[in-house]
Amino acid sequence: MGLTSLERRECRERIKNFLGRSIKVGVITDQTGALSFVGIANANVAKMVIHDINAKGGLLGRQIDLCLEDSATTDSAAEAKATKLVQQDQVDVIFGGIYSSTRQAIKGPAVVKGRKLYIYPEQYEGQECDPLIFCTGPVPAQQVDPLIPWLMQ
Numbered sequence: 697m698g699l700t701s702l703e704r705r706e707c708r709e710r711i712k713n714f715l716g717r718s719i720k721v722g723v724i725t726d727q728t729g730a731l732s733f734v735g736i737a738n739a740n741v742a743k744m745v746i747h748d749i750n751a752k753g754g755l756l757g758r759q760i761d762l763c764l765e766d767s768a769t770t771d772s773a774a775e776a777k778a779t780k781l782v783q784q785d786q787v788d789v790i791f792g793g794i795y796s797s798t799r800q801a802i803k804g805p806a807v808v809k810g811r812k813l814y815i816y817p818e819q820y821e822g823q824e825c826d827p828l829i830f831c832t833g834p835v836p837a838q839q840v841d842p843l844i845p846w847l848m849q
Contacts, residue, residue, distance in 0.1 A: 718759040721746065722781035724792030724802060729769025731794055739764055742791070763787055771801035778802040782810035789813040796820055803829065 699707065723742045726735030746762045749755055763785045767774035774793065781787045782805055790806045790813070793799040799816045806814045807828045816824075819833040 718761045719755055719789075720761045720763060720785060720787040722763045722765065722778075722785060722787035722790040722792075724765045724767050724774055724777050724781070724790065724798075726769040726794060727766040729767075731769045734794060735767070735769070738792075765792075767792070767798065771795075771797050774798045775801040775805060778810075779805040782806055782812055787812065789815065791815045791817060794818055799824075799831075 721742075723739065725738040725742075726732055727739055728735075742762060742764065746760045750759050754760060763781055765777035765781060767777055778790060778801070781790055790802065793802050793816050799818075799820065802814065802816075803826075806812045807826055811828065814829050816829065816831045817833055819839065820831050820835060822835040822837075824831050
């Protein structure tokens with residue numbers, strides 16, 4: 697069964713609105729607290745990269761809006777910031793988290809409830825399996841395998 701002319705028109709309008717808006721990227725990083733030395737650097741890199749991408753015309757012709765949040769090196773703050781990014785800011789994707797416990801805190805509101813793409817860029821223990829979570833850091837085997845031969849020498 698095909699779409700009615702009204703449904704086709706509504707679909708075209710939704711696509712037009714989607715393609716015309718910016719891409720909202722949420723970044724949750726520890727700008728205060730014990731890991732602020734890492735989080736501030738992460739925040740600065742996010743600002744620099746997004747500025748560079750936007751200066752070159754954006755991503756597929758769309759500008760990127762950065763929504764930067766401070767997790768204050770606590771899991772409860774990270775969870776609250778993820779909830780805000782999903783519900784209020786309506787981001788398209790979330791990056792962030794340094795500790796595995798922070799990843800789990802962000803995962804609830806971002807992935808389980810919010811169904812948003814979540815990119816966790818730190819090393820981790822493995823065993824994370826969700827089509828909306830991309831863990832880009834190495835797992836222990838990737839870190840230890842090159843080390844053992846070197847130690848044996």
